[in-house]
Amino acid sequence: MAITLYQYRRSMGLPNPSPFCMKLEMYLRLAKLDYTVEFLSGRAKSKTGKAPFIVVDGKTIADSGLIIDHLERSHGHRVDGKLTLAQRGESLALQRMMEEHLYWVMVYGRWLDPEHEADCAAYIKDVTGIPGFLYPIIAPLIRRGLGKVIHGQGLGRHDRETIYQFGIADVAALGHWLGQRQFGFGDTPTTVDLCMAAFIGNIVRQPWSNPLRVATAKYGNLIAHFERVLAATFPEMTEQKAV
Numbered sequence: 001m002a003i004t005l006y007q008y009r010r011s012m013g014l015p016n017p018s019p020f021c022m023k024l025e026m027y028l029r030l031a032k033l034d035y036t037v038e039f040l041s042g043r044a045k046s047k048t049g050k051a052p053f054i055v056v057d058g059k060t061i062a063d064s065g066l067i068i069d070h071l072e073r074s075h076g077h078r079v080d081g082k083l084t085l086a087q088r089g090e091s092l093a094l095q096r097m098m099e100e101h102l103y104w105v106m107v108y109g110r111w112l113d114p115e116h117e118a119d120c121a122a123y124i125k126d127v128t129g130i131p132g133f134l135y136p137i138i139a140p141l142i143r144r145g146l147g148k149v150i151h152g153q154g155l156g157r158h159d160r161e162t163i164y165q166f167g168i169a170d171v172a173a174l175g176h177w178l179g180q181r182q183f184g185f186g187d188t189p190t191t192v193d194l195c196m197a198a199f200i201g202n203i204v205r206q207p208w209s210n211p212l213r214v215a216t217a218k219y220g221n222l223i224a225h226f227e228r229v230l231a232a233t234f235p236e237m238t239e240q241k242a243v
């Protein structure tokens with residue numbers, strides 16, 4: 001069963017600048033599934049228009065969560081099989097918090113924060129590969145589009161400080177939940193660990209600082225957890241310091 005993973009280009013010394021792509025590729029490695037990677041240039045040609053997506057046995061599946069569910073079911077629950085139903089509930093709730101809430105604070109911090117337009121410009125050029133001469137046309141379009149999305153989601157209706165406070169509260173919840181444990185459930189990582197490492201890594205490795213990065217860097221347990229998960233899945237990327 002050949003798996004092709006379609007995702008964005010690597011960046012910031014991380015497996016991926018998209019936490020969804022990073023979570024999924026770490027899953028593929030942890031589950032010891034063979035896969036090849038295709039790096040996207042431009043829009044994802046999936047049903048949802050988003051990345052990551054995979055092609056497996058001629059079938060295209062989009063959405064990291066749906067992909068992991070599919071691979072878990074078809075390969076003997078290699079990563080989350082040990083979880084009880086209660087732990088599955090916890091794992092899902094935490095992932096939803098990160099992916100449907102904290103994510104939008106990160107989007108704001110990366111693409112929309114008016115105090116970091118110049119940093120953001122350099123980042124957009126790097127991750128999207130938009131050629132310099134097209135940049136002044138495309139970048140404002142991307143930013144305007146994301147501005148509308150985040151307004152619709154609701155976070156975008158708050159001021160800058162409040163938006164970051166929402167994200168900082170999420171990170172605090174993760175830090176307190178993990179405590180001094182190695183991983184969320186036992187001595188091997190499960191999908192919630194991969195998700196958490198993907199989000200924390202993407203926050204602290206962002207090349208410029210903001211209140212979310214400053215607050216996150218103070219959670220030594222989350223930074224150490226991110227480094228542990230990275231070492232278990234992408235040992236070749238553990239050289240760079242997290243913060």
Ligand SMILES: N[C@@H](CCC(=O)N[C@@H](CS)C(=O)NCC(=O)O)C(=O)O
Pocket residue numbers: 017018019020044049050051052062063064065
């Ligand atoms: N729920 C999806 C979210 C994927 C997602 O939001 N991907 C972003 C990158 S982090 C994307 O492709 N955005 C492109 C767009 O919105 O056009 C998943 O888990 O895969």
